[in-house]
Amino acid sequence: MAEKRVSAEEIFKEFKEHSISEFFRKNRQMLGYAGKVRSLTTVVHEYVTNTLDACEEAGVLPEIIVKIKSTGEERYLLKVTDNGPGIPKKFVGKALANVLSGTKFQRYMQQRGQQGIGAAGCTLFSQITTGKKIHVKSGTDKEAYECDIGISIKDNKPVVENIADLEKGSFKGLIVEAEFGGVKYENSDHGVAEYLKRTALVNPHISVRLVDPEGKEMAFPRSVSEMPQRPKQIQPHPLGLESSDLLDFAHVTESTKISSFLVDSFARVTQNKITELKRLLPGIDLSKSPREMTWDDAEKLVLAFRKIKWIGPEMDSLSLIGEKQVEAAIRNILGPEFVSVVERKPKVFRGGIPFVVEIGVAYGGSAGRVTDGAVSGNILRFANKVPLLFDGGTCGISEAVKGIQWKRYNIDDFEASPISILVSVCSVYIPYSGVGKQSVAQEEEIVEEIRLAVMDGLRSLQRYLSGIKNKNTQESKYNTIMRYVSQLSADLSELTEIKSEIIEKELKSFVDKRYSALLADEKAETAQEGSAVAEALED
Numbered sequence: 001m002a003e004k005r006v007s008a009e010e011i012f013k014e015f016k017e018h019s020i021s022e023f024f025r026k027n028r029q030m031l032g033y034a035g036k037v038r039s040l041t042t043v044v045h046e047y048v049t050n051t052l053d054a055c056e057e058a059g060v061l062p063e064i065i066v067k068i069k070s071t072g073e074e075r076y077l078l079k080v081t082d083n084g085p086g087i088p089k090k091f092v093g094k095a096l097a098n099v100l101s102g103t104k105f106q107r108y109m110q111q112r113g114q115q116g117i118g119a120a121g122c123t124l125f126s127q128i129t130t131g132k133k134i135h136v137k138s139g140t141d142k143e144a145y146e147c148d149i150g151i152s153i154k155d156n157k158p159v160v161e162n163i164a165d166l167e168k169g170s171f172k173g174l175i176v177e178a179e180f181g182g183v184k185y186e187n188s189d190h191g192v193a194e195y196l197k198r199t200a201l202v203n204p205h206i207s208v209r210l211v212d213p214e215g216k217e218m219a220f221p222r223s224v225s226e227m228p229q230r231p232k233q234i235q236p237h238p239l240g241l242e243s244s245d246l247l248d249f250a251h252v253t254e255s256t257k258i259s260s261f262l263v264d265s266f267a268r269v270t271q272n273k274i275t276e277l278k279r280l281l282p283g284i285d286l287s288k289s290p291r292e293m294t295w296d297d298a299e300k301l302v303l304a305f306r307k308i309k310w311i312g313p314e315m316d317s318l319s320l321i322g323e324k325q326v327e328a329a330i331r332n333i334l335g336p337e338f339v340s341v342v343e344r345k346p347k348v349f350r351g352g353i354p355f356v357v358e359i360g361v362a363y364g365g366s367a368g369r370v371t372d373g374a375v376s377g378n379i380l381r382f383a384n385k386v387p388l389l390f391d392g393g394t395c396g397i398s399e400a401v402k403g404i405q406w407k408r409y410n411i412d413d414f415e416a417s418p419i420s421i422l423v424s425v426c427s428v429y430i431p432y433s434g435v436g437k438q439s440v441a442q443e444e445e446i447v448e449e450i451r452l453a454v455m456d457g458l459r460s461l462q463r464y465l466s467g468i469k470n471k472n473t474q475e476s477k478y479n480t481i482m483r484y485v486s487q488l489s490a491d492l493s494e495l496t497e498i499k500s501e502i503i504e505k506e507l508k509s510f511v512d513k514r515y516s517a518l519l520a521d522e523k524a525e526t527a528q529e530g531s532a533v534a535e536a537l538e539d
Helices: 008-014 020-026 036-058 089-097 118-130 192-202 243-250 258-265 271-280 295-305 323-334 396-402 444-496 500-538
Strands: 063-072 075-082 134-139 144-152 157-165 173-181 207-211 217-220 338-343 347-349 353-363 369-371 374-376 378-383 419-427
Touching: 036 063, 036 075, 036 118, 036 173, 036 192, 063 192, 089 118, 089 134, 089 144, 089 157, 118 134, 118 144, 118 173, 192 207, 192 217, 192 323, 192 378, 192 419, 243 258, 243 295, 258 271, 271 295, 323 338, 323 353, 323 419, 338 444, 347 444, 353 444, 378 396, 396 419, 396 444, 419 444, 444 500
Parallel strands: 063 207, 378 419
Antiparallel strands: 063 075, 075 173, 134 144, 134 173, 144 157, 207 217, 338 353, 347 353, 353 419, 369 374
16 A cells, blocks of 8 residues: 655644754753763863853953762762852853853954853753753952853743842852752763863963862862963964855955955955965956955965965964973973973964964873873873863874874883873864864864974983983993902902902992993983984974
């Protein structure tokens, strides 16, 4: 019997438009809520990154307290307190319960958060796992208040209730209390404590205190009392722009000519560059309106950009950790035998977006990962000073580091060595591979910069390890010779009738001088070999 045919009209009776909140309610794993431990760490991550951005923008040294209390089976109450600028009452709903709302997405400057999902995602996660709203207490320069906040999932609108004004000046900052179900606290490489430890590692100006579910406290005091350089908004760089980017900018510009549009909208574009473009593109009228620009025009302009020599992107948009701060943090937290730090020059990837790679190589001490008593190599991944604890297998940082030929640098096996590779990528826009923001996309330019930076840092480690190896060889020879000095002195004393004590003293002095000279010669040779290797690798 033939099946009854269904018309298009009947099929589309069920056609509905869904809100973004409804989408993420059904796909919460896309926000990082994919496992019990990961989910709790993700919540802390979202609140802490928001706090750090807000404090730095307000010029306040961040002080953060994270308290976690068990309220039932796989259920916890989280309280995050900060000393930041607070949130004005009229914006608190949108800031904490309106997915894809915020102050950051449209800015061309380095920020930890950038999608307008984080804090609102936490409110949504609390609501769908416990049925409860979050409680907020905020104090700004002009007001203080507390309230409960939830989300109307159907239309992605904040629901703010029980607003109560507090005495002005009684509190400054923000306190968020939220309960979450289906989560788990544990001390592991993916837990809250490890996340806060790594946050302190690359943000030495912050003070963080954690109170775990058992009431135990863990403190990470600030090691510097200076605020990091505050990034500034910049214009996108012409290198790396795609045709669609150029057309998007052209359709919203107020400039009346393509030439003035390019000068006004992009960094490093001057009248001299416009002259070069005219010479390269005689068929395009740069005096016509940007809104008349076609896809063909945009493609030709993008190709012409790549033929011109440009000054590098502006660094004002980025706030780096800094070589001294990276080294100090590594020594303070890992206590290694050896540290090497490298900061690369700024580069751009697609969209004309600047980025900088900083790396630290730590060897010995507490470097590496210890599992069941065995030590293995460890990759510490960071993006805009935020730890990336999950999705390491698909991350561009992991891809770059694991592709290194370790034996070139006297590391026989990375997976069995006491070594930690810290990699920090700073950019106006981090190309995450998912909205969970735990993995950097494998952009070719970024992966290559990381690889070059790590190789640079490993050259110093290679010289250090070669020096240790040579020193151990000479020490073995020295100790072997010294074992026979007493017997040789006694034999020579019988032959020469000189006291054995005098002979032994002279022999030991001679051997010590020769040993010191050999060590100095080999140190110089190792340094020379290291330079030769560096040149060969660069070639």
